[in-house]
Amino acid sequence: MIKLISSLALPLFVLFLAPLTARPLPIPKTDSLRLADPLPMDTSVLRGKLPNGFVYYIRHNEEPKDRVVMYLGTKVGSILEAEEELGLAHFLEHMQFNGTKNFPKNELVDYLQRAGVRFGSDLNAYTSFDETVYQLPIPSDDPELLKSGLQVMRDWAQDALLDEEEIDKERGVVLNELLGGRGAQQRMRDQYFPMILNDSRYAQRLPIGTRERIEGFGYETLRNFHRNWYRPNLQALIIVGDVDVADMEQRVKALFADLENPVAAPERTAYSIPLTGKNQFMAVTDAEMPQTVVQVIVKHPEAAVKTIADYRMQLAKALFNQMAGARFAELTRQSDPPFIQGGGSIGGFLRGLDAFTMYYAAKPNEMQRGFEAVVTEFERIKRHGFTATELERAKGNFLTSVESAYAERDKRQSESYVTTYLNHFLEGESALSNEDRYRLGKSLIGTITLSDVNALASQYYTDSNRDILIMAPEKDRDSLPDEQTVDGWLAAVKASDIAPYDDNVQDEPLLGDLRQPGTVIERRERPDLGTVELTLSNGVHVVVKPTDFKNDEIRITAFSPGGTSLYDDADFLSAAYAASVIGGSGLGSYDATQLTKHLSGKKVSVSPYIGERTEGFNATSGRKDLQTAFELIYAYFTVPRLDMEVFEGYMQRIKASLANRLDDPNAVFSDTINAILYNHNIRRTSMTVDQVDRVDPQRAYAIYRERFADASDFTVTIVGSFTEDELMPLVLQYLGGLPAADRKEEAPDLGIYPPEKGLERTVYRGKEQKSSVRLYYFGDYDYSEMENMQLDALESILNIKLIERLREAESGVYGVSASASYAKYPRYRYSFSVAYGTSPDKVEPLMASVFDEIDKIKQHGPAQVDIEKFVSEQKRQLEVQLRENGFWLGHLSGAYQRDEDPAYILTYLDELNKVTPESVKAVANKYLVEERLFKFVLMPETP
Structure with missing residues (x-):
């Protein structure tokens, strides 16, 4: 039964209930914990x-x-x-x-x-x-x-x-x-x-x-x-x-039991990589390498994890890596970052060895600067260590992870258990039970001191068994440093004065005074879908689906019509990067680094986005941190922030990463395809170095504020482990309290489509004797749920036939894929593609085989057995998907975005019986039309 209730308002006191809480977890017993004891084996297997x-x-x-x-x-x-x-x-x-x-x-x-x-x-x-x-x-x-x-x-x-x-x-x-x-x-x-x-x-x-x-x-x-x-x-x-x-x-x-070992079987030798004690250096170049990457690898004997003490050390290394990663994330947010990306960690290397690895991708002509920045940060850690507040945050994040995993122990996927037991057999790694992993994690993390973690830097960052590897574009070969020069850089950093890290932590409310909470003006139950649809007083539409698929997982997504389509080409790049720039700048009085520290120990993530036709946000949360998720959502609407240092650093890193992009043959091939299909339209081409400067930070900020100034046309979908009663106070306060101007917006049709008639183009790039083939069909489409199902069936069946023909029968490819897509807005359109890689001499013969398989379906329809394979695959996939929060989130939100009733999924399996050889034959003849065929081939530069 569907109920419609108007003017529903909850009492004000409800809005200030405590946040949702997860199931209480037992406190682990520590009195019997002895570090010398071997790690226990999972007794549930x-x-x-x-x-x-x-x-x-x-x-x-x-x-x-x-x-x-x-x-x-x-x-x-x-x-x-x-x-x-x-x-x-x-x-x-x-x-x-x-x-x-x-x-x-x-x-x-x-x-x-x-x-x-x-x-x-x-x-x-x-x-x-x-x-x-x-x-x-x-x-x-x-x-x-x-x-x-x-x-x-x-x-x-x-x-x-x-x-x-x-x-x-x-x-x-x-x-x-x-x-x-x-x-x-x-x-x-x-x-x-x-x-x-x-x-x-x-x-x-x-x-x-x-x-x-x-x-x-x-x-x-x-x-x-x-x-x-x-x-x-x-x-x-x-x-x-x-x-x-x-x-x-x-x-x-x-x-x-009847498997037999061979007589006089050869011994299964356990090979290893010997440590020589010496340091090594190498610089290698390639004409198709798009950027310079430097690695410093310090190898050590593998630290086996057999005892509780070993496990404790493994946790200490995880804390070390987490804190080092946070420092490098902070470095990349500088207005003039020293590298495109960089970092380092302690971890496994290859059988028998562990390694401490430092790496960075250098900005053009700034290899030395990047090297010194990475080494300086690890020298800082080695000399001064991490701070107590850094360790406190890292431990908080670890405990959140351990508690979340334990809360989900009865929902854990079989695949993860298989991986654990496989590694136990192959590598001798520990196979802890869910209970032991929780017990040991909770018990041991508190015993790890700052000195324990700081000692790892001196233990692993050493001056023997060190390899320095430089990988760079061929055109930079003559300017690359030699080993003596790099050793000089290293010595100079070690001889320099390096100040301790200043852990700037901010502690103040993220939000000031909140707006008046909203009310529910319409409520509609959908028992068939297990959902409730709400319309709030500010116009926000909320779709709620409580589930028991996970014990501590809540997913949220939202969309509003508009996106970058509302802005002209001059503003496009500013609009396209607005959400990334603002989303990476922090919120309110918190810059990005302070916000990350503020959220440590919480299971929460919120990211705004601006796409071509919509804007919105995506969020995930655990039960106890759901209020924080809503606070962040509210903040991205009401107190977004533009950090010019973050913007300038982000743009510098993008520009640096694009500098040699066209040395990559695949990048040239992709750019050529898009340029031909969409007439060099800026909205369909990859960004160039020159275009980076066209992103105006103030315009990006203004566009972001415009897109999130009016919540009245937002549809928010919430799926996961909550009840409606628990959720409603947060919905009314943080969604119902969002600003609303009652704008009426629609994303326009920009008219960016491929030519009406197909064409052919060959691109000659690359040194290897290999080719890539991309075949596309484009055109108008008779959009409907049944038409979509038929096109999906054609995709699945053609994949089967092409693997059988091109791979198994003709041995011409390693992989081949057919892919169908269709759109309802801004216009009913479809695309169908076939892609494969092969040797240059087989491009044409295999293309002929592709068209032969397509023609067989167009002339005779697929075999009934292939229809049955498609139907069976769809049934088996949907059985699993219907028990996943992520599937329902995407399905519900997507259906509302397309103005469709999401209940069609409930009859989907029954509708599969309408897929027949004749129906697939008809859809193949309707859409795989030769005059709409586009052929693109990447061939090597020389035969």
Whole structure:
């Protein structure tokens, strides 16, 4: 039933209730805590080991419900490869999807797609130096599918077919993956890896391998690698989800007990990176490197985390990194920042090593200044340490994080547990229970002193095992400093006087006197959606959806029509950057740094935005900090601030980052596409260095004030862990009290559209023999919920067909994607694109294959099985999404922005039966029209 209540006003005393509070958390007991004790293992996971050495971890978890995540971890990576096997660990990972004992050829991918599992995003794997990991998230409410999922893991463990025809086809796929990764970063890495990895085996064992080995290895070489290393005493199966643990254990035992270790199996050597004690230096350049980046890496033996004392030290390092990060954030807010970005931290490096790393991206011609700034800050920390107030804030932030995680322990996603247990198996990392992580965090954080944290600087910032690496544009090669020069910079900083850090903390109310609270003039319940729609006395429309998806998560978003579309081209850049500039300037009497300090220990974030057609804000909060979130929202409307130092520094960093942007072939390609499609319109092109100066700070501030001067046309959506009664006092005071002028605004149609007829353009840029292809269809659109569903189906089905054709059948690409989008405002429009990368000689043949697959759908419609894959995928995704705050926030806000009834989502699954081969065929013929086709190709500069 829908109720409409007019002139509803709450009593004034309600407005001053205490803020929302989260569930009370138990105080951890500390009397039994002994630092020498080993870290406890999570007892909520069933852990076992079969006689053949195969390990398993099984845990029941219902987030998301009716889902299970399975990972197969194998301690097999590229580090184990002999010279003739380079790249085979990774190649073997590919082959696991191209035929196993129970799923020959590509039947595995096909079978799982029918169950709604997406290849690449759900079904996936990775190979690194030391391990190969396979992942499979599947529904657990289908007994047959669950059984098959376990069989997939069993096949991956030891039953790859490694068919010769499939091996040869996959060579092309892997070569395209290698090709796609080539560029400035890869070319420079080839030069500096031997240095930073101390000429160890790791420097010679990049997982991707080499072209020569991928093209030329023998079939038996791959099979021998598989026989030697894919064995149960190097493997673990991790299963977390909505399953019966005891039943799952019996299935694992039955399926995996017969795995066999090979006779005379090679030893699994544990390789490491030796520390030499010496310092090293290298400068590398590349013509396509867009900016200069400097890293200083000081390597140390890895500090294993086995005991409670080790865990305490790990927490101290986290506090150190957090405080260092805050200082560098402050440096970037200067009017003339010394670098584009910079910082440093203590952390893991590679197997067996930790590292203290300093880095910065230099402004043009200011490498020395950036170097001295970064080193000076860490010298300041080393000499004078952090302050007590810095540590207090860092501890507050840590405790907020720990408490929030513990409050959500029964809502924790299965994927996060899988990652924990995987790391326990592969790295020997601790696998703490939710309770132990909370107990240890709460207990230990108070024992960490300022001297504990400050001592880390001297321990890790040392003068041995130090690498200095400079990566710069080729055109700057002759001006780069040598090792002696950089050592001189370092010595000069160490010899200089450095003052202690001044922790300027402000403590005063963020807001002054508040305006009179608003009232509710209309209230409408939507039981079907679980929402309440409110219209406040100042015109603000509020959509409220309380949920139990999380225990301590509240999300808010708001929009108002207008945006940058209301301003002419001369003001566009000022309008486009207004929210970023004002949002980064602080609020009221607080500058940005003081505001960050003021909000320490709070789980809250608020960010205003101004888009092309709307302005608004996005916010997140925990329950106890929800009032703070509303105060910040109110402040961004009523007391925004323009900090000229922040503005000038921000613009300087943007200008510096753009200086060499066009040395990047992909940037040139993207700019060319946009220039052609939108006739060089300033609203569709990337910013240039010259245009940075067109951002007027005073005009940006004025535009911001204009866009947030009138709340009467704002729609605010609030989703999360609250009740309406708890929320209403905050809504009435901080939203209902916002200024309102009752303006009537609409975002105009700027008329920025691609040409009516398609065209072709080839861009020649880049040194690598690789190409990128972008195919687009644009045009007017018959917008409706059903039309959107049909176009979504075409996107999904074409993705399947292009992967089958271009990747699996023709071995011409590593990845290919089809993407559809549609808009209701300012005009009914659609775009449909196909994108892939390949070698230059395959651009045209593969393009012909793309059009052939499109024509098949246009002539005959898709196969029914592909329709079923789309329907299954949509159902399985929506089942999970309907239990997520983020999904509902976007869905509700988006529907109101498009003037649609959000209830359409409730019948979406039923409407899927209207997707048929004929309906998809019709939409393909309607929109994939040749005269609307735009072809863009990026080719290398030289053949």
